[in-house]
Amino acid sequence: MSTKAIFYHAGCPVCVAAEQNVAHALDPAKYDVEIVHLGESNSRIQEAERAGVKSVPALVLDGATFHINFGADMDALK
């Protein structure tokens, strides 16, 4: 059974690089990856913050949050 992984981004160049490399590199046998653009899906900012996301791009995997490089602070998306 695959686990849900969520990759939060905001369309920035740093986000796109992390999406294309890291998010797409995850094992599809283990993870069902959802890509969420917080600039377009503002309503999901609160959910991301609850998961511990402070900046994008970030990957939430097995309940742990991993900030990958730095694109933008969450405050810049509100």
Added chain:
Amino acid sequence: MSTKAIFYHAGCPVCVAAEQNVAHALDPAKYDVEIVHLGESNSRIQEAERAGVKSVPALVLDGATFHINFGADMDALK
């Protein structure tokens, strides 16, 4: 054919979490992941810096460097 991916760390708690989650989550069909402990393999610090690693944990994937959260600066390992 699988591509080489290198995960650099220094044994810190942040490093271990990133290794267990992100490094081990990569698709084994696509990536051959090498785990390098820079505290134990000091001789590879220069190689990591050439790849653009500024802090650990970091993942070098397809020539791009991704810093995952923040454990320690490279300078702290020298």
